[in-house]
Amino acid sequence: MxxxxxxxxxxxxxxxxxxxxxxxxxxxxxxxxxxxxxxxxxxxxxxxxxxxxxxxxxxxxxxxxxxxxxxxxxxxxxxxxxxxxxxxxxxxxxxxxxxxxxxxxxxxxxxxxxxxxxxxxxxxxxxxxxxxxxxxxxxxxxxxxxxxxxxxxxxxxxxxxxxxxxxxxxxxxxxxxxxxxxxxxxxxxxxxxxxxxxxxxxxxxxxxxxxxxxxxxxxxxxxxxxxxxxxxFIGSPSMNLIDGAVQDGRFIAEGMDLPVSLPDRDEVVFGIRPEDLELADGDTPIKGRLYALELTGESTLVTMRAGKTSVCARGHADFEAPINAPCHLAPKTGARFYLFDRATGQRLDG
Amino acid sequence: MNERTLSYALLVPAFVIVIATTIYPLAYSFVTSFREWDLTKQLRPSGFVGLQNYAHAATESGFQNSLWVTAIFVVTSVILTVVLAMSLALLLRRTGRLHTFTRIILILPFAMSPALIGVSYRFMFNPEFGVLAKGLGAVFPALEGTPWLANPDLAMAILVITDVWHWAPYMTFMCLGGLASVPRETEEAARIDGASNLRIVFGIILPQMKGVLLVTAVLKTIFALKMFDQVVTLTGGGPGTSTETMAFFIFNVGFEWFDMGYASALAWILTIITMVISAWYVRMLLSERKMATA
Missing domain, CATH: 3.40.50.300 (P-loop containing nucleotide triphosphate hydrolases)
Structure with missing residues (x-):
């Protein structure tokens, strides 16, 4: 050795x-x-x-x-x-x-x-x-x-x-x-x-x-x-990486509006893992239409789209809904998310 | 005409040509080998003489000599060509400008006509003005004025050298192709396992090249058994009969002595020898393949 x-x-x-x-x-x-x-x-x-x-x-x-x-x-x-x-x-x-x-x-x-x-x-x-x-x-x-x-x-x-x-x-x-x-x-x-x-x-x-x-x-x-x-690179399915901007303490992208603690700036990438998202009802920060459902056995991968934004969440294995139906996602309690600079790829959230 | 009939019809010209130029002469020479046919006396073969022509071959000294000359030539030229080709392939398998350039110029000897090679070497080994004879004389003064092609052993050696010089490049390309299929990882694994370069070549690379080397050897053997052109233009079979190969001797029997019956029998003996040796090689090749894929 x-x-x-x-x-x-x-x-x-x-x-x-x-x-x-x-x-x-x-x-x-x-x-x-x-x-x-x-x-x-x-x-x-x-x-x-x-x-x-x-x-x-x-x-x-x-x-x-x-x-x-x-x-x-x-x-x-x-x-x-x-x-x-x-x-x-x-x-x-x-x-x-x-x-x-x-x-x-x-x-x-x-x-x-x-x-x-x-x-x-x-x-x-x-x-x-x-x-x-x-x-x-x-x-x-x-x-x-x-x-x-x-x-x-x-x-x-x-x-x-x-x-x-x-x-x-x-x-x-x-x-x-x-x-x-x-x-x-x-x-x-x-x-x-x-x-x-x-x-x-x-x-x-x-x-x-x-x-x-x-x-x-x-x-x-x-x-x-x-x-x-x-x-x-790490994670399967990989982390959701969504292009947007931070305005007035909120991350804004098509179909997304989330509070973040970052000064205003453009060209920001918001990252969240599929297992940190959950399907929810009503006025959620991530809204779009159901794009695809993939059953993996122990769970179902739910892909939602809103314009250019595509977000994947890991849902319950029994989850079923028609394609194109309205889809509401929200970060789970205590979920981690990450903010990156689009151009340099550097972490912005510390 | 349906597609199947058309496909057969399209093959007919090829069949006709092969039958006319190969099958018919082969069959004709086979029949002739059992007949007497002195071309100075008659234009067509005369009566059947059974195995007389073959029996004559068994005792006739000229043929015995050509058999011995051919054996020496085949063994030396095949061994030297394969060893040289494999060595060159090992040296040239790397990529790089020098290697690529060397590979390109290697084609030149093979592109030359064997008859021309014979003529060139005859001039180059001329003791009066030959560039190789003079060059060797300058480096080794003892060799100055050596009548290279007048000495039976030296003439045979030069005949072998010209043949190796002609065929080694082509065989090198065959070996390079074979080397490309030897996984680099086996060589690297051996280096890590502790093998020396020599051991890697003999213990790892060559065993994996067995198939290619056998094919190279069988092709070279067939070509060597048919050695004719360079004998005509380089040594003329001499001095004496020391470089009279079988093909050259058969030519002389047929077209100098005009004994077509005997020449046909000798040609068939050469064919049978070639077939037996080739079959032996193929058998080895098949058993090698069987072992590799078992």
Whole structure:
């Protein structure tokens, strides 16, 4: 186990700045998720930690040791790839055994560790199969087994679940969480799936255009987003973001009129999560016509429209109403809402 | 005419051409291989002689020699071409201006006619004025004045070199195509697992390239078995008969000695050898595929 420190690291491809200068410390035993949309630099950051990409500037330290010039094999890391990265010409056993073989672990010890690891990820009976004879989930387990068999200091996982179907992804997510709890190894996990980030991480680093825009616990990222980008990226369904203006202490937009504590200004974005809204009767601050109803099982997503304004609320599963019927929404008691500057995305409400 | 009939009708010209230019000559040569036909005496084949032409091949020293020459040529040129092509592909698979430029100029040797290559190399290895002969002489004074093409071993070596020079670029492109299908992640996983560059090439990349390398080898083998043009223009089969390949020898039997019956039998022996080797390769390829997709 070890702490990972990125000190003022930067990555350029020619004149293109992929990751601008930034620092990040991943605590010993922590599960840190790098989250962001495609092309935000999260995989590049991970590959720099792995040593698969050179860094243009800065330092990378693993367990207090500068590893900038060390090749990947000498950094004591293990990586799980998006497409598994299994050796197709080797059996499951040979795949898991490979890193041990390269490190000249004796045969008996190799056999024992391979069997132990395979049992841990429930692959014990599949050791003599080739990757092509396995399902996606089983292949992912082989990749995990190959990573954990030599007990590295750091685990790096690059979107390891993105090739699995939705159901399997949920199962594997729980298994990853359990595995991390059991092994306690410092883990850096890259994903664009905010649900994965929220469920797995001790801390999430939300990235945009190569920069970490917020580094915090999942709970705080959800309840206290740093800016408009994070607010819109985290949450499913995502936060309602409504364009409007503040006049005389009220946020005004088509179909909306809410009291806010902010001086008058234009170009304001009002944010509120669907679960913080409720359907109400009479003179509510949010009014429009029912646009769509989506039953998710435990609740119904109610989308209301008023001109350009579109607002989604999480309603009771039994809620039913005709499309285009008048729709009234109100923030629940104690609901949180957020105000952002349209141009800069900065939080205005503190 | 319905669509089905029309589609068959449209195929007829192609069938006619293939039958006239390939099937008929093949069948004719097969029949001829069992007959006596001395072109200096008669315009058409005469009586059947059974397996006499084939039996003659089994004992005739000229053919035995060409068989041996071809075997040496095929083994060396196939191994050298595949090894060189794979090595070049590994060097050229990166993207970048230099790599792209090198890939483009690599096409040139393959674009040249084999006959022309033979003529060019004959001039280049001329001990009096050949640029390669002179250049080698300048670097290694002991080689000054070496009669390159007059020495049987050197002539064979130069024949192999010209063939490798001609085919390696094309085979490099085949290997580059194969390399593109090897997932980069397996290589990176191996680097993280602790494999050296050499181990990555031999332990991770090459096993995944088996299929492509087999196809490359089978194609090169077929082309090498048919080696003719460069022999004619570079060595003329010499010195003596040291570079007389099967195709060259069969040509001589048919069009120098005018023994068409014997030439047909030899041509069929070459065809059967080619088919057997190809079938062996295909079998290996299929078992490889079966293992990869099992």
């Amino acid at each position: 070890a702490e990972v420190r990125l000190v003022d690291i930067e990555k350029k491809y020619g004149s293109f700045l992929a990751v601008p200068q930034q620092s990040l410390t991943i605590e010993d035993g922590e599960f840190l998720v790098l989250l962001g949309p495609s092309g935000c630099g999260k995989t590049t950051t991970m590959r720099m930690i792995a040593g698969l990409e050179d860094i243009t500037a800065g330092d990378i330290q693993i367990a207090g040791e500068r590893v900038n010039d060390k090749p990947p094999k000498d950094r004591d890391i293990a990586m799980v790839f998006q497409n598994y990265g299994l050796y197709p010409h080797m059996t499951v056993r040979q795949n898991i055994e490979y890193p041990l073989k390269l490190r000249k672990v004796n045969k008996a010890e190799r056999a024992r560790r391979v069997q132990d690891t395979a049992d841990k990820v429930e692959l014990g009976t599949l050791l003599d199969r080739r990757p092509s004879e396995l399902s996606g989930g089983q292949r992912q387990r082989v990749a995990l087994a190959r990573a954990i068999v030599r007990t590295p200091k750091i685990f790096l996982m690059d979107e390891p679940l993105s090739n699995l179907d939705a159901k399997l992804r949920v199962t594997m997510r729980a298994e990853l969480k359990h595995l991390h709890h059991e092994l306690g190894v410092t883990t850096v996990y890259v994903t664009h799936d905010q649900m994965e980030a929220m469920t797995l991480a001790d801390r999430v680093a939300v990235m945009r255009e190569g920069r970490i825009v917020q580094l915090d616990t999942p709970k705080r990222i959800y309840s206290d987003p740093a800016d408009l980008f994070v607010a819109g």
